[in-house]
Amino acid sequence: MSPALPIIPRNHETPKLPCKNACAGCTGNGGCGSGADDHEHSSVLAAEEQVLPTLRRDGSRNWIRPSLSQGFYWHRRRFLAYGLIAFFVTLPHLRIAGKPYVLMDIAKREFTFFGHTFYPTDTPLLACLMLMAFFSIMLVTALAGRVWCGWGCPQTVYLEFLFRPIDRFFNNTLGRGGKSRRAPSGLWMVAKFFVYLICCLFLAHTFLSYFVGTDRLAAWMRMSPTQHPVAFLVMGGATIGLLFNFLYFREQFCMIACPYGRFQSVMLDRKSFIVAYDSKRGEPRKRGKRIESQAEPVSTPYTLDHLSLEPRGDCIECGRCTAVCPTGIDIRDGLQLECIHCAQCVDACDDIMGKIGKPAGLIRYTSQDGLAGLPTRLIRARTVIYPTIISVATVLFLVILSSKFAFDARILRMPGAPFSVARDQHVQNNFRVRLVNRSQSEQEYSIRSTNTEAVARWSNEGLITLSPGESTLAPLDVQFPIQTTSGDGFKDTHLEIADTSGQTRDIPIRLLGPR
Numbered sequence: 001m002s003p004a005l006p007i008i009p010r011n012h013e014t015p016k017l018p019c020k021n022a023c024a025g026c027t028g029n030g031g032c033g034s035g036a037d038d039h040e041h042s043s044v045l046a047a048e049e050q051v052l053p054t055l056r057r058d059g060s061r062n063w064i065r066p067s068l069s070q071g072f073y074w075h076r077r078r079f080l081a082y083g084l085i086a087f088f089v090t091l092p093h094l095r096i097a098g099k100p101y102v103l104m105d106i107a108k109r110e111f112t113f114f115g116h117t118f119y120p121t122d123t124p125l126l127a128c129l130m131l132m133a134f135f136s137i138m139l140v141t142a143l144a145g146r147v148w149c150g151w152g153c154p155q156t157v158y159l160e161f162l163f164r165p166i167d168r169f170f171n172n173t174l175g176r177g178g179k180s181r182r183a184p185s186g187l188w189m190v191a192k193f194f195v196y197l198i199c200c201l202f203l204a205h206t207f208l209s210y211f212v213g214t215d216r217l218a219a220w221m222r223m224s225p226t227q228h229p230v231a232f233l234v235m236g237g238a239t240i241g242l243l244f245n246f247l248y249f250r251e252q253f254c255m256i257a258c259p260y261g262r263f264q265s266v267m268l269d270r271k272s273f274i275v276a277y278d279s280k281r282g283e284p285r286k287r288g289k290r291i292e293s294q295a296e297p298v299s300t301p302y303t304l305d306h307l308s309l310e311p312r313g314d315c316i317e318c319g320r321c322t323a324v325c326p327t328g329i330d331i332r333d334g335l336q337l338e339c340i341h342c343a344q345c346v347d348a349c350d351d352i353m354g355k356i357g358k359p360a361g362l363i364r365y366t367s368q369d370g371l372a373g374l375p376t377r378l379i380r381a382r383t384v385i386y387p388t389i390i391s392v393a394t395v396l397f398l399v400i401l402s403s404k405f406a407f408d409a410r411i412l413r414m415p416g417a418p419f420s421v422a423r424d425q426h427v428q429n430n431f432r433v434r435l436v437n438r439s440q441s442e443q444e445y446s447i448r449s450t451n452t453e454a455v456a457r458w459s460n461e462g463l464i465t466l467s468p469g470e471s472t473l474a475p476l477d478v479q480f481p482i483q484t485t486s487g488d489g490f491k492d493t494h495l496e497i498a499d500t501s502g503q504t505r506d507i508p509i510r511l512l513g514p515r
């Protein structure tokens with residue numbers, strides 16, 4: 001940990017920082033006047049107070065190297081984290097009915113989830129999916145706080161359970177974390193960077209496979225980058241981005257860049273579960289508490305110091321909760337934006353409580369109402385409204401999905417004149433048909449009018465052929481005798497489109513003619 005900076009008074013005219021160079025005559029408050037260029041006695045950057053745990057007041061980086069507390073929650077988080085990593089790496093390789101479980105083909109504008117492909121015409125389905133995902137996050141946050149941040153977010157999972165263990169291995173602090181007792185040599189640092197690079201390359205390739213599929217990715221990896229320059233640049237950019245994030249940016253991503261963390265204040269309420277310090281029990285805190293008997297009853301809000309008879313809480317100011325915090329905050333200051341609810345401070349404090357013969361839970365998962373001694377109700381307005389919206393979106397999704405055909409067909413009137421009359425007294429209407437083949441095989445599409453007086457045919461003759469997932473905008477002519485129109489110039493009929501497999505769509509259409 002870096003040495004604490006002096007407190008800068010708010011009304012100080014020019015904030016002074018200690019002399020870096022310890023030059024002769026320096027009083028440490030910027031008054032020696034040596035005039036050296038790098039002599040840092042004052043800083044215009046110095047903020048009035050610390051803005052972020054990762055930034056010192058002069059703007060330099062405060063590197064956070066948390067210790068490790070291998071307690072109850074840490075073991076469960078580690079189990080989940082390695083399960084999630086395995087899931088992320090395996091998922092693009094899994095197939096269902098020959099299709100990938102997940103493939104987001106942006107170039108083709110096709111999204112495959114669990115073997116079902118969504119096309120650009122499936123906007124309502126995708127909107128329902130997004131609604132379900134968005135309100136599920138809101139519901140989980142309302143109930144369990146930032147459980148996603150601490151337990152499931154890739155940023156936390158990879159940083160805490162892949163990259164920090166690599167740091168600890170190379171810094172010789174494996175299993176305990178914190179600062180290394182000896183500075184790692186240059187060779188170790190190069191080796192560490194190499195391991196980071198391999199991990200980031202692997203993650204970038206896995207990430208790319210979600211968008212291009214594993215088969216295409218494997219083929220690209222055997223080719224020269226000049227044969228797939230765009231994909232190569234994307235992969236290179238992703239690798240550099242991951243290296244920047246996990247080597248340098250790290251926990252700042254949660255504090256500065258992630259929008260989810262910023263929305264916490266509106267998504268949490270007093271009944272949401274959070275990681276919180278029980279100040280009623282912990283205060284007044286006092287350093288160096290001696291071990292009390294396990295059998296001794298715990299009095300709240302505080303016990304009396306056995307020697308001085310002063311009131312004292314259970315917090316012994318050991319600093320373990322701060323030392324293990326991956327975002328460098330002190331949970332005893334209350335609920336903070338930077339807290340990702342990883343429960344490392346809970347494990348650390350429970351361990352300390354065990355050692356001093358006090359019950360666990362000075363820092364624990366609870367709600368703000370729970371801390372105040374009020375009942376914590378699961379059922380409240382937002383925990384009813386969110387599931388209702390999720391249920392409605394789910395039902396809508398299933399209804400729309402079940403009404404989907406093996407192909408989509410949408411008839412659009414051609415711009416310009418609505419109809420033309422030929423010499424043989426036949427009226428012609430021109431349309432375009434948006435056809436999407438949603439099946440797994442190549443299909444040919446025919447069209448006919450169900451009204452024998454009208455004749456419908458593809459303008460370019462013959463059949464329209466589409467491969468799986470392909471779409472087209474096919475021109476269509478419909479002709480009918482002029483005398484069959486009604487007096488107001490309309491003629492209503494149905495068009496039937498059929499594919500090779502025998503699936504048909506019957507589409508009502510209004511034909512236009514002279515009055």
Ligand code: SF4
Binds near residue numbers: 316322332349362363
């Ligand atoms: S770990 Fe517990 S006892 Fe130690 S400083 Fe934090 S709250 Fe106090």
Ligand code: SF4
Binds near residue numbers: 328329338345
């Ligand atoms: S305060 Fe506790 S729960 Fe919050 S980020 Fe720090 S260690 Fe994790």
